[in-house]
Amino acid sequence: MTTTVADRPHGRAPLKEWAFRTCGVTGLKLDRQGELLIKAHAVVATVMLLIGGISALLILLTRWQTVHLLDPVMFYRVLTAHGLTMLVFFIIFFEMAVLYFAAGPMLNSRIAAPKLGWFNFALMLTGATLAEVMIWTGKADVLMTSYIPLRADPLYYLGIILFAVGALLVCFQFFATLVVAKRERTYEGSLPLITYGAVTAAIIAVITLLHGAATYIPTFLWSIGLIDVDPQLYRMLWWALGHSSQQINVAAMVAIWYLLGALTVGAVVLNEKISRTAFVLYILFISMASAHHLLVDPGFSSAWKVVNTSYFMYMAVLASMLHGFTVPAGVEVGQRLRGVSQGLFGWVKKAPWGDPGFSSLVLSVVVFGFVGGITGVTIGTEQINIVAHNTLRVPGHFHATVVSGTTMAFMGLTYYLIPLIFRRKVAFWRAAQLQPYLFAGGMLVFSIFMSFSGGFGVPRRTWDITFSGAPFEMAFHPVVDGLMAIMALGGIVAAIGGGLYIVITVWSVFFGEKFTEADRVPGAKGLPQGLTRPPRPVTAADEKNLPTGRLGHAPGTMILVAVFLAAFAIYYFANWKILSFVWKIG
């Protein structure tokens, strides 16, 4: 792992500032500037996670009616901060780090225009800070969605615009880096699948951020009194931003699934065509899927709703179902190629469960698919949305996708980034091994019980569900108290898991032991197994010896996806049944 001043490859004039080091583990070349940009974005993402995480705990302890911690003003303020900080600032800062990683080190390339990178970073940080200040000083109590005509201080909208412009420029810089890598021939053949996934995320990010501009620029002008904005049009545009941005997360998360599979157990790509086509489906169909936020809105016809959610969204659902097969199947075949092939599930039993990168991968795939995916598609059905819209079923769904799915995957990757990018050992190793289980396990309980509460009609985004001070009396079914108490306990466990992650990463990065080649011995503390006992290279002979039964190369995965499909069908049709019990309406 030496730092060298390398010539620019392929005959161009050497440039002194391109200082590369070669990673001793992956053989990848890292450009110094790119590395610093990755670090900066990752550090800010962690700070955002801390702000969003503390907010999460405060909200949880308020909605848990027994504790009911905050007053209403603070509750709605903290809820605004939680949504924006987590879903926009934390996740996009982390994704920008992923983009720099996928175009730079993954392709052995320098980062195009690093100075522009620092400008973008400053822009994003300024915008995020401005919006945060507006929220915490009480000038933007409008929740994350800021539905017009709720009005925030114009500077709040300006902050988001600055942040979005910065992020948009990072995407263009990412594309420029791809061009640089291609021109300087830093890799041969096609882009690696992981970079391809990142390209998908970046393209969706551009689409999303353009919708963001179409939403926030008119809103800013409206907030200073220049123009009028239609509330229904606002909702449509906002969700073209709000939902598509979740698809940046999904694309980035799936790319990280492939990466974690590769790093931990040498997971293979079964078929490039299938995996890449699935990524393209995300790009083609996801913007229209935003329509599923508007299924019970007055501004749109049923035909519009059905077309946008079914024709279009289900093709994105198909993409996720494909990745949901190819990722675990890649892990299974990767293990079988290396001789771990006893029975149907020997590869599961022998998997490195003590490697937090691997456990994060599995937990992310499982909770995202089984809970987030199934609930999302179901409540995103035109008619079923009648019994779900704006109840706790909605946050119950998206905490399973974006928290125990996307965030869990990001956390898992961090356990590799700490040694590979920050060149430190992971501190508090035992705690790090436990962290994914606490976080995803807690979040799983939280999401499921939140969904159940929503099934009883408990609204989201509401300070007090005893409705004290209302003109009428109303009480929820008594079972709701119990459900929400369990939800709160799950949330607290998840918060402990999230807190552990922050302590571990901050401590490792700033006070951690330096990581050297000599540390890479089996069983070493502070390093994930993918680094201490890396999966051995696959040979042609291994491939020839790969057992194939009636269920193909990955029989275990075939069983797992069959279970998934059965769970999906049961939940989906149970919801139609529930819908059929409510009043006739049309």
Place this chain on the structure above:
Amino acid sequence: MSEHGKQDNGETMHTGMVAPKGRWWVPAHKSEKVWFAIAFAWCMVLFAMMPLWHWKGGQNPTGIRAKVDPVEFRARVDQFVDDYQVDVLNGFPVVEPPPGSDIYLMGRMWSWYPVLKLRKGVEYTLHLSSIDVNHGFSLYPVNINFQVVPGYNYGLKIVPTEAGEFGIICNEFCGIGHHMMLGRVIVTNEDGSMPGTTTVAEVH
């Protein structure tokens, strides 16, 4: 050479970190094809269910939808109250419209206006709108939810299928008093008598 499969030439099995060389647009393994076919078929089932429910099902968010000026909507609501008010409950007019008529419910910061008294098994056209910000119509304990957007009238044909007292929760954030925005719907028996069953306030 690294341990992570850089030695691959892209034709043998490799990880997603490897840049595949040569032609990778090759037929998928059988198991992948099978799963693709199953997943696609399932997506078609998901697709078919929505039109099917429009055709056969009893709950659809279709509605009569139109833009409406909030001032005009408010005037219609006032007219509606004037025409059919029968009582006052907690300061709100209780309105009992004739079966089959158009009925109005107005969301505003922070109340639902007026209280509706409906009859079981009869169809009404419920007009929902807001005169200020977005609100969320959520009927408890039935669990029917609709978005209420200022400037838009959502006219939904509804048939109350059970008698009793029902709460209307606001489930879209509408400002600091959001959690106090609670309305009331009373559904009488078919003959117009008051239901003797458990009411929403007594559940606790």
